[in-house]
Amino acid sequence: MEIRDLPEGPPLGLGGLRFEAAEWRLPEGTQLVLYTDGLIENRQRDVGVGLNVLCEALSGAGIDPEETCETVLERVLPARPVDDAALLIAITRAFPRERIAEWDVPAFPAEVPALRAEVFAKLVEWHLEETAFATELILSELVTNAIRYGAPPVHLRLLRDTKLVMEVSDGSSTSPHLRYATDTDEGGRGIYLVAQFAERWGTRFTPNGKIVWAEQSAPSVPVLPVLVSAA
Structure with a gap:
């Protein structure tokens, strides 16, 4: 103990x-x-x-x-x-290794489309094609935010369990905030879209920066037993 x-x-x-x-x-x-x-x-x-x-x-x-x-x-x-x-x-x-996928993200927004394609291929491998639209949208917003406003290194991780969890980490401790853009704003809608398409999202801080995560429902993922109790 x-x-x-x-x-x-x-x-x-x-x-x-x-x-x-x-x-x-x-x-x-x-x-x-x-x-x-x-x-x-x-x-x-x-x-x-x-x-x-x-x-x-x-x-x-x-x-x-x-x-x-x-x-x-x-x-x-x-x-x-x-x-x-x-x-x-x-x-x-x-947690089975085959249910984890990871990528080191280049610090260039132009690389995001290629990353989306690799993530889509992984979703097909996991039989989660139905999540592709929301997953690619969330990925684009979180990865682009990390590249533009965070600090290297930027890292992407997908976890396939009873939910599909995406984690984007970077070396900055500045947390993204949800705000509502007006009709004339050219930006500011990214995190709002993440909040709309994800069941839950949030930020957790690490000694070297932060991790922004988003969780989606994934009905086709089998449920694994978890031993937990609360009082």
């Missing part, structure tokens, strides 16, 4: 604020436990004592996330909590 040091950021579940991503390589079957301070800290118990109680509860729990949640809440959460508490437990699984 290991307690990881995380970059400071907004509380778990609070959206709309910037946060810095942290990355680790974890073996398959690793159990992740995420929680808010309301679970381990109160007026009668400081953080250090609460962490010890949490670790003891986890050491006696099984591997099923739902059962682990019940065990932790029973042993750690006070009978009358004075603060809201959130607990999320997940078990990692290996």
